[in-house]
Amino acid sequence: MSSSSAASGTHPIAEASPLSLCAREPHVPADRLVAEMVPPPRFDSVRFSTYIPDPNQPSQTEAVGVLETFAGGLGGAHASGAGKAGKRGFLGFGRSKAPKTPAGPRGVYLDGGYGVGKTHLLASLWHATPAEPSLKAFGTFVELTNLVGALGFQQTVQTLSGHRLLCIDEFELDDPGDTVLVSSLLGKLVDAGVALAATSNTLPGKLGEGRFAAADFLREIQGLSARFRTLRIDGEDYRHRGLPEAPAPYSDEQVTKAAYATEGASLDHFPHLLDHLARVHPSRYGALTDGLKAVCLTDVQPIPDQSTALRLVVLADRLYDREVPVLASGLPFDKLFSEEMLKGGYRKKYFRAISRLTALARDAKGVVGA
Incomplete structure (x- = not known):
């Protein structure tokens, strides 16, 4: 701990700020799209x-x-x-x-x-x-x-x-x-x-x-x-075959502390992330997650509309492919989508997103422990 940190009484982990998905606007060249047409990391082995x-x-x-x-x-x-x-x-x-x-x-x-x-x-x-x-x-x-x-x-x-x-x-x-x-x-x-x-x-x-x-x-x-x-x-x-129920959301403080304590973790306010996804083409969502060891989200809220929901589905797929744990506060992931969405034409996608985010939330238990 530095002397300044000791003097102020601040926690040493506060010296290194986490990454942010909202700060990323990746450019993906065509040759990378071709080279990356292989099974994603989750399915490497x-x-x-x-x-x-x-x-x-x-x-x-x-x-x-x-x-x-x-x-x-x-x-x-x-x-x-x-x-x-x-x-x-x-x-x-x-x-x-x-x-x-x-x-x-x-x-x-x-x-x-x-x-x-x-x-x-x-x-x-x-x-x-x-x-x-x-x-x-x-x-x-x-x-x-x-x-x-x-x-x-x-x-x-x-x-x-x-x-x-x-x-x-x-x-x-x-x-x-x-x-x-x-x-x-x-x-x-x-x-x-x-x-x-x-x-x-x-x-x-x-x-x-x-x-x-x-x-x-x-x-x-x-x-x-x-x-x-x-x-x-x-x-x-x-x-979900034989596995425990998805973990309950953590508090904002727990998520924030875990983000600061975990090297390579990102920390974003969920509503701000949804806004950012609208400005990044879904083909770049994989690159958006490059190098991340964990994604930490605060204040998870219900998805406001179908377009936003479909963008989140793509992000959930890319995170799942890359085995990036997701630690979140706010609403449980099975409450993200409205009843109307879950009964509509895209409900299969939404159920897949819930399933995958729930799996990643289980993986995030180790992030809190760290």
Whole structure:
């Protein structure tokens, strides 16, 4: 402790101010968008062997077997280069010998509710596919549309055509324009011999009991539907399977002290953060969290409107991907969204955000202990 701190009686941790998300306005170049199309840190080490199927849900075990076979079928003679990759079909079919209507699917679609491990399985497929990382791409639907925006449609086709596999997590079906754009992109990539794997969100009003809707997905991708094999994965949200209830919010003082005591932590007033997110494109939310060890939020309040809610969903996804604990005061995370929101067309996204923020709140217990 410095002499000045000792004289004033202030706590030594007050000498170093925490970071702030609201002070960040990151710029993300196009080449970074391409380079980052790999499984996020949370799914860096996942494999089929680390997926723990629910013994009461046989579809989970079955899905692992099918995906392992799918990954094994993506092996081929070519080792690199768009030219060679583009001449190879899925499951070893040479394009010159393949029939006009390929036998068997060129893609898999994982159909299941939130929290059943679809992203874990999708990332495991990426890891198990026998190809160099530069010949495999993994990203969310939003990240893929951002790539098209940064590179342009034709350049994106050229960039991804040499890949063995493209994994798309959380395929968005609530924006017709983006859905048509990505469907057209996937058509070009399939023609180039790229295998596809996807999970998706449901269309508004087509949600059922919080489930994804395979029929909606296959209809929206239109001409590609015959290329996908649907794998239904039943089960409950694993993040809450056998786990304790989410921790109650902390006090403003506890959150602030933890932020000052934790190197690499950010500290923001929740309403101010929501305002800041409106000024940063969602494609930059990942970069917004670069280097953070924890996110500390004070005065969490109900989300005021749908646009703000959807931005928070994207931030929650990026924090969850990067395993950044979230320590908060104010409202519990399961009270963020209004009843109207939770019954509307985007409710699946909101439930996912609640689930993921709750998991990150559990992770933040260690931050308070520090």
